[in-house]
Amino acid sequence: MGMKCLAYILKDFNKPLVPEKIEIPELRQNEMLVKIKAAGVCGSDVHMWKGQDPRLKLPMILGHEGVGEIVEINGDLKTVEGESLSIGDAILWNRGISCGHCYYCAVLNEPSLCTDRKVYGINISRNEFPYLNGCYAEYIILREGTDIFKISKEADPAVLVAASCSGATTAHGFDMIRPDTSDIVLVQGPGPIGLFSVAFAKASGAKEIIVIGGSETRLNMCKEFGATVILNRSKLSIEERKNIIMKLTGNRGVDFAIEAVGYPEALREGLDLIRPAGTYVSIGFGQPMGTIEFDGYTDLVHKNIKIQGVWVSATRHTHQALNLILGNLNTFEKMITHRFKLNEVNEALRVMENKEAVKAVLIP
Ligand SMILES: [Zn+2]
């Protein structure tokens, strides 16, 4: 058909993404051509751009969070709810496709650990057919096996888009283990995963939600999401933060903590702030970022604590995150602090890198 699509490509790490016009190929059976209405700029996109994510296959069209409108469809495709899909429908999709048949998918029912998980904008190269494999573009081709949610055409696509990554991954953590209603919860990191953690902790009925972070803008946003105590680590030393938290918790430490930072120092601090028999959920490490000193006696066994790691998410979690946003639209609207055109993608990465933005979204 000869139609072309503008896409921004990561060719070399740490270099600006470059525009390219890609010819849109014929759809294969059970594929959809989708016009991107909003593409979220995720914190991990910044890490990918810097070459810190081992999953990448250059050249890549980055962008794993998308909302769009179906413009072409080849096959009788349905949403996860069983509704038929047709041209003009507004949709959000699960960013990863798991095989359904490996040991993790089929035996353990852990599709996020699938050994053959394909993720738009992360591990499908621009050179792999059908080429439009990421969201930093005018169009994406969703391949067979993608799980689809139909969304309202009235909803702001920029507000819903975070459900597909930071929201879903946080939902995965809370799906595995969640705070009790009387718990004092600590959230480390006020970025998108931190904000979703605050919102999920609030929905779980946490008594207090303490957030540690370095960006005043992001910390204030956490308050609007339901945080009761914010601790700015650029103003308070690690000892001062510990003193405040010990005072708040009868000198025991927090009941439940969520690491949403991805830096090893945060993990070390979190281990020191959890009470004996408490729970620690680590979500922030989307890429290898170094190690910490860990004492099996002091940090783990003698404290009798639970530590839960969270790797990406499955369709169930995208559904949970989408519903959390839909139930709190006015709050989540505030999270989208920056909107850019597609050709401003490099600027969007910059404001996410320096944490000027809480969440930036591209509107092609
Ligand atoms: Zn992401």
Ligand SMILES: [Zn+2]
């Ligand atoms: Zn699998």
